[in-house]
Amino acid sequence: GAVVSQHPSWVICKSGTSVKIECRSLDFQATTMFWYRQFPKQSLMLMATSNEGSKATYEQGVEKDKFLINHASLTLSTLTVTSAHPEDSSFYICSAPDLGIPRTDTQYFGPGTRLTVL
C-alpha cells in the first residue's frame, strides 16, 4: 500500500525555538495532507488540512501563526511549530488520503513525530 514518512521521528528542543516536521508521500502524489496532534492517552485531533499550491485550512482553535504549514510539492508537506513552548509537546501525525477513483475515505498515516519542548 501507499507509504507516508515523517521526519524526524522525535525531536527535543528548547523553549522559544522553532521546529520543522516533514511529511512525505513516498510512492504516490498527495495534493492534500492532514496534520493531527495526539496527547497521551487521547484521540488524534485534526489540526489542519494542507493543500498543495494553496493555503492550509486550520481547524477551529488552532493558531495558524503558531503552526505554519507549507505544502511545497505533491509529495511534501511541512509543519513548523514556531516559538515552541512546553505545552506544544505532543505527538504530531500526518496523513494523506487515497486519491483512487472512485474516491474512498481511506487515509495513509505517517509514523508520527514526538516533540518535547524543554
Place this chain on the structure above:
Amino acid sequence: GDSVTQMEGPVTLSEEAFLTINCTYTATGYPSLFWYVQYPGEGLQLLLKATKADDKGSNKGFEATYRKETTSFHLEKGSVQVSDSAVYFCALSDRVSGGYNKLIFGAGTRLAVHP
C-alpha cells in the same frame, strides 16, 4: 459535533482468547466508520471499514458491523494472536462537501496479547 467513544484500555488477553473492543459514535449524518490499528513504532493502518448501516467490515480475522440503531461499531476477533498486540482506533468520517472527509477518532485502546 460528531464524536467517537471507545472502551478504555489496556485490554490484556491470552493467545486464542476472544476479543471485543467497544466503539460507539455520535453523528448528525451517515458517516463511514473505521477501525485503524497502530503497531509499535509504525503509523496508523486501516484495519477495516463500513460505509453504511448493517455493513460488516472484515480483515485479518477482525470484524465489525455498522449498527445504526445502537450507533455502534464494535471490533471483534475470535482468536487473538500475540502479533495482534497494538493500539486500535475507532473513527468516523465526517463528510465535508467539496473536500476530503475528515476523520474523527476515538481515544484508542491498547491490546496486549500474552502467549
